[in-house]
Amino acid sequence: MQQAIIELLADGACYTGTQLSSTLKMTCSSIEQHMNQLIALGVPIIKWPQARYQLKQPIILLNASAIEATLHSKSWSSPHELHLFNSIDSTNQYLKELPPTNAIPICCAEVQTQGRGRFGRTWHSPFGENIYCSSRWQVSCDVAKLSGLSLVTSLAVIATLQQFNQNQQIQIKWPNDILWQGKKLCGSLIELMIESPGTMHVIIGIGLNVNSDTQNNPLLEKPWCSLFEITKKTHDRNELIATLITHLGDYLHRFLNADLSVFLDEWANYDYLYGKEITLTQANNTITGTAGGISEMGQLILKDNTERTHLLSSGDTTLQQKSKTQTD
Ligand code: BTN
Numbered sequence: 001m002q003q004a005i006i007e008l009l010a011d012g013a014c015y016t017g018t019q020l021s022s023t024l025k026m027t028c029s030s031i032e033q034h035m036n037q038l039i040a041l042g043v044p045i046i047k048w049p050q051a052r053y054q055l056k057q058p059i060i061l062l063n064a065s066a067i068e069a070t071l072h073s074k075s076w077s078s079p080h081e082l083h084l085f086n087s088i089d090s091t092n093q094y095l096k097e098l099p100p101t102n103a104i105p106i107c108c109a110e111v112q113t114q115g116r117g118r119f120g121r122t123w124h125s126p127f128g129e130n131i132y133c134s135s136r137w138q139v140s141c142d143v144a145k146l147s148g149l150s151l152v153t154s155l156a157v158i159a160t161l162q163q164f165n166q167n168q169q170i171q172i173k174w175p176n177d178i179l180w181q182g183k184k185l186c187g188s189l190i191e192l193m194i195e196s197p198g199t200m201h202v203i204i205g206i207g208l209n210v211n212s213d214t215q216n217n218p219l220l221e222k223p224w225c226s227l228f229e230i231t232k233k234t235h236d237r238n239e240l241i242a243t244l245i246t247h248l249g250d251y252l253h254r255f256l257n258a259d260l261s262v263f264l265d266e267w268a269n270y271d272y273l274y275g276k277e278i279t280l281t282q283a284n285n286t287i288t289g290t291a292g293g294i295s296e297m298g299q300l301i302l303k304d305n306t307e308r309t310h311l312l313s314s315g316d317t318t319l320q321q322k323s324k325t326q327t328d
Helices: 002-009 016-023 028-040 064-074 091-097 143-162 225-230 239-257 262-271
Strands: 045-048 052-055 079-086 104-112 133-139 169-173 175-181 185-195 199-208 277-282 285-294 298-302 309-312 314-321
Touching: 002 016, 002 052, 002 079, 002 277, 016 028, 016 052, 028 045, 045 285, 045 314, 052 143, 052 277, 064 079, 079 091, 091 104, 091 175, 091 199, 104 239, 133 239, 143 169, 143 175, 143 185, 143 199, 143 262, 199 239, 225 309, 262 285, 277 298, 285 309
Parallel strands: 079 104
Antiparallel strands: 045 052, 104 133, 133 199, 169 175, 175 185, 185 199, 277 285, 277 314, 285 298, 298 309
């Protein structure tokens, strides 16, 4: 029933409780109850006097037929199944618990109540604004090879974004932060499920800020931005999700059939850290130096102040602050 209410409100018009109750064949008090539950979930519903309800702004909701239509228009024929939710704890978590299937499961939600980022961080996941999308792919290869997967995933996201923005300079901060003007546009969380030696499932979870008004709603933790801020227009998330999935499939296929070396030139075009003074933080270690691109294994190349070169497989990077305007 909550789905039906959201679908009615999605056009952004103002509805009276009476209108909703006659369309949905529910009492006004149960409409009111559902509204309160939806508001508690973070759905941006305005309650006007005299029991009138309206969404803060119109929303194009996630829609399976629309996603399928775009996949079809791109001739993407890999067997897949869509799992769309209004609300979920985390789309990655859902796919972790989903029993094995022969098709590629793709899970998206309007809101995540426990969206997860790297290093145990929280992923800000407001209702109906952005993309929270996880997909699970069966891969057969040496587990060591998958260290490059987060980089390849970032390149697939960039390829997707190129189709939706007017050549704005979007960059990748190793290994998988997508930035615009130093602000975070997208992040990915990759989780491995090993079935047997050489056979695994990888869950690729993407959080892409699409329609959030990031300029007027800054986040305390870290500067963020959205495709809306970049292009000054709202975007249909269904189209973006389908485009993202086709690019992920394509990049994953090419990566598994070759290795990271075929992507090095592409990476260099988007490398945010290259030539910058950075500090890399690991659990028990901190190294400061100049970033020098990535190795064929996807490690970050870092030359420290003693000219020693480090090849680093993991860690969190921050820029050495040189001026007040510089952010990471
Ligand atoms: C990061 O940059 O820290 C990674 C963020 C990944 C967020 C996405 S949103 C969809 C999927 N579900 C989650 O709980 N996390 C990922």
